[in-house]
Amino acid sequence: MTTPLDFNRHPCFNAKVKGLYGRVHLPVAPKCNIQCNYCNRKYDCVNESRPGVTSTVLTPEQALYYMGRVLEKEPRISVAGIAGPGDPFANGDETLETMRLIRREYPETILCLASNGMNLSPYVPELAEIGVSHVTVTVNAVDPEVSKNIYSWVRDGRVLYRGRQGAELLLARQLQSIRELKKHGITVKINTIAIPGVNDHHIIKVARAMRDLGADLFNCMAMYPNVDTVFENIPEPSRIYMTGIRNEAEQYLPQMRHCTRCRADAVGLLDDDRTEEMRGCLSACAK
Numbered sequence: 001m002t003t004p005l006d007f008n009r010h011p012c013f014n015a016k017v018k019g020l021y022g023r024v025h026l027p028v029a030p031k032c033n034i035q036c037n038y039c040n041r042k043y044d045c046v047n048e049s050r051p052g053v054t055s056t057v058l059t060p061e062q063a064l065y066y067m068g069r070v071l072e073k074e075p076r077i078s079v080a081g082i083a084g085p086g087d088p089f090a091n092g093d094e095t096l097e098t099m100r101l102i103r104r105e106y107p108e109t110i111l112c113l114a115s116n117g118m119n120l121s122p123y124v125p126e127l128a129e130i131g132v133s134h135v136t137v138t139v140n141a142v143d144p145e146v147s148k149n150i151y152s153w154v155r156d157g158r159v160l161y162r163g164r165q166g167a168e169l170l171l172a173r174q175l176q177s178i179r180e181l182k183k184h185g186i187t188v189k190i191n192t193i194a195i196p197g198v199n200d201h202h203i204i205k206v207a208r209a210m211r212d213l214g215a216d217l218f219n220c221m222a223m224y225p226n227v228d229t230v231f232e233n234i235p236e237p238s239r240i241y242m243t244g245i246r247n248e249a250e251q252y253l254p255q256m257r258h259c260t261r262c263r264a265d266a267v268g269l270l271d272d273d274r275t276e277e278m279r280g281c282l283s284a285c286a287k
């Protein structure tokens with residue numbers, strides 16, 4: 001359940017406090033259960049700042065230890081989140097254990113997760129019980145005819161689905177997850193990646209459908225054309241183009257306009273990122 005106090009201290013969900021509070025991403029979730037055509041998790045260039053990238057993967061116990069070191073250096077951290085480098089619910093045990101440990105040792109910390117929604121729904125009651133208050137679900141389309149071009153495959157257990165079948169399954173799971181999150185009083189942000197020529201004509205429909213499901217915030221992000229991906233030759237949408245989409249989507253949901261597309265091991269304030277400075281500490285905690 002999200003309380004007003006939580007909302008006031010989350011720098012992503014409340015732009016007014018982004019200069020006061022920060023977040024740490026705990027990279028405990030290396031595996032992913034889908035393949036987005038814009039994602040390449042192979043590379044970890046230390047100069048690279050984008051989701052899916054981390055220099056180190058931690059166990060839940062290491063993440064707890066790391067959290068303590070982070071808070072010593074940056075006490076303005078109010079949020080502990082898991083944003084990969086894969087999907088938190090393709091690594092469900094590690095995700096739940098990390099959230100539990102942080103809740104126990106640092107009860108004031110806001111707990112936050114970012115997922116593709118494929119395997120999220122069964123975990124929601126437990127997330128609510130632990131006190132995870134903020135969840136982001138990335139929904140790039142609400143029509144499988146559109147999303148079948150965005151994902152190479154979707155994995156459910158041991159079965160791999162491709163094309164329209166995979167797109168239908170993923171969408172059904174995402175909608176179910178969002179409904180479940182809202183039923184449990186969790187604040188939900190929707191991330192939508194704008195991919196020119198693929199889903200950019202469809203984003204307003206996504207915003208409307210998410211409003212109808214009770215989502216709280218909409219974060220439309222420009223696709224970054226990562227090398228060695230299916231979409232590597234699609235140009236990144238311009239700022240002006242993104243402003244137009246966000247302004248239109250705003251008729252349905254409040255917009256997040258200050259997202260900095262953080263790495264899976266990001267730490268610090270959004271305006272005062274300390275990921276580089278903490279890199280040594282992060283790798284030391286993994287030993």
Ligand code: SF4
Binds near residue numbers: 032035039085087116
């Ligand atoms: Fe990459 Fe995230 Fe997509 Fe998985 S869900 S393929 S980690 S962008």
Ligand code: SF4
Binds near residue numbers: 011012023258259260
């Ligand atoms: Fe916040 Fe965006 Fe960074 Fe996620 S990627 S922590 S929403 S600024």
